[in-house]
Each structure stands twice: as structure tokens, then as C-alpha cells.
Amino acid sequence: xxxxxxxxxxxxxxxxxxxxxxxxxxxxxxxxxxxxxxxxxxxxxxxxxxxxxxxxxxxxxxxxxxxxxxxxxxxxxxxxxxxxxxxxxxxxxxxxxxxxxxxxxxxxxxxxxxxxxxxxxxxxxxxxxxxxxxxxxxxxxxxxxxxxxxxxxxxxxxxxxxxxxxxxxxxxxxxxxxxxxxxxxxxxxxxxxxxxxxxxxx
Numbered sequence: 001x002x003x004x005x006x007x008x009x010x011x012x013x014x015x016x017x018x019x020x021x022x023x024x025x026x027x028x029x030x031x032x033x034x035x036x037x038x039x040x041x042x043x044x045x046x047x048x049x050x051x052x053x054x055x056x057x058x059x060x061x062x063x064x065x066x067x068x069x070x071x072x073x074x075x076x077x078x079x080x081x082x083x084x085x086x087x088x089x090x091x092x093x094x095x096x097x098x099x100x101x102x103x104x105x106x107x108x109x110x111x112x113x114x115x116x117x118x119x120x121x122x123x124x125x126x127x128x129x130x131x132x133x134x135x136x137x138x139x140x141x142x143x144x145x146x147x148x149x150x151x152x153x154x155x156x157x158x159x160x161x162x163x164x165x166x167x168x169x170x171x172x173x174x175x176x177x178x179x180x181x182x183x184x185x186x187x188x189x190x191x192x193x194x195x196x197x198x199x200x201x202x
Contacts, residue, residue: 001019002019002020002021003143004037004040004041005192008031008036011032011063012031012189013189014031014061014188014189015031015186016028016029016030016031016064017186018037018044020044020047020119021119021121022119022120023047024047024049024119025041025048025050026052026053026073026118027051027052027068027073028053029061029062029147030052030062030065030067030068032063033064034068035067036064049068049071049073050119051075051076052068053123054078054081055137055138055145055146055147055148055188056132056148057081057082057083057084057085057090058091058132058161059091061147062085062091065105074107075106075107075108076110076116077107078111078135078136079134080163081133082134084132084162085102085103086103090163111125112125112126112136113125122141123138123140126138126139126175126176127172128146128147128172128176129168129172130157130159130167130170130171131156131157131161131169132163133164133165134163135148135172137149139179139183142182142183142184144183144185144186144195145187146187148188149169149173150173152191152192152197153190154198154200156173176195181194181195181196181199182195
């Protein structure tokens with residue numbers, strides 16, 4: 001699997017990851033539109049659309065979700081954050097005063113410990129509440145997508161937005177730090193890093 005990180009400073013510099021396998025592609029946190037992703041990763045035009053994997057439901061991580069759903073990708077999200085997708089008060093889209101439409105389409109609920117086949121890779125869903133109640137991480141072999149739960153440099157997402165909780169976030173970070181230290185961390189903002197290099201800050 002190849003991983004392409006796309007970002008746009010005008011969209012809170014949220015990372016959008018395009019996951020390319022031999023026959024299919026998926027996206028983690030679609031802050032970048034399919035059309036713009038196609039310009040950076042032209043191979044996806046000939047690949048089978050698979051999943052939109054959401055780490056959580058904040059506006060900057062679902063910004064361009066419709067552009068992928070229109071092409072047949074299926075949305076996977078936690079039950080708690082699934083409720084956020086169409087609610088501008090919960091997903092914080094109200095902050096942009098109508099510049100982004102919340103997602104009102106279909107989605108599939110996934111749970112902690114669930115296994116998902118993404119292309120040629122097996123991913124395990126890990127529940128990491130704190131930034132939002134339904135925040136998820138996606139673990140596969142030597143990589144993990146952490147959304148806004150954990151960033152490079154040992155920082156982490158804020159917990160003062162709707163459904164955030166400081167104690168739950170602390171517990172989620174301890175949970176992640178029990179994983180193999182050589183995991184490569186792909187977070188919701190910033191560069192990739194190793195888990196051991198974030199753990200050293202705590």
C-alpha cells in the first residue's frame with residue numbers, strides 16, 4: 001500500500017491520506033477533494049473506490065467527503081461521531097458560517113477492535129475518545145492513523161470542543177503508548193513520526 005499525504009492550509013492544514021493498493025483506493029479524513037487528490041495521485045482514476053475512513057467528525061476532516069461518496073466510496077465512522085456529521089453544532093461547521101455543508105449521506109458504523117480489509121492491508125479499529133467521544137485510530141502492521149488524538153512532537157488534539165474530554169484523551173494516549181514503539185504515526189495535522197518519538201514527550 002502506498003500512502004499519499006495531502007493538505008491545504010486554507011482548510012486548517014488537516015491531513016488527507018490517499019491509500020493506494022494494487023486494485024483499489026481509500027481515503028482517510030477527506031479534507032481534500034477527490035478532484036484535487038486526482039491531480040496529485042492520478043492512479044486513483046483507474047482504481048476501485050473503497051472506503052472513506054473517518055478518524056472523527058470535525059468539519060476539517062469531513063470537508064470534501066461528498067466528492068468521494070459520489071464516486072462510490074463507503075463512509076466508515078464510529079457511532080458517536082456518525083451523529084456529528086450532519087450536525088453543524090457538533091462538527092463545528094458553524095464556525096465557517098455556511099462555507100461548508102455538513103454530510104447528510106449514509107455511513108457504516110464501526111467499533112473498537114473491528115477488523116477492516118483496506119486494499120491489501122488489514123486494519124484494526126481502535127477507539128480513542130477524548131478529542132471527540134467517537135475518535136478512532138486505524139492500525140495496520142507498521143502504521144497507525146491517529147487523527148487528532150496524537151500528533152508529532154508529542155502534542156495532541158484539543159478536548160474543549162463538543163464531546164471532548166480531557167480524562168478520556170489521557171486514557172486514550174496511554175492506550176496508544178502500549179502499542180509497538182516503531183509504529184509510524186500518520187496524524188490529522190503535521191508530519192508523520194514514530195510512536196516512540198511522541199511517547200518520549202510524556
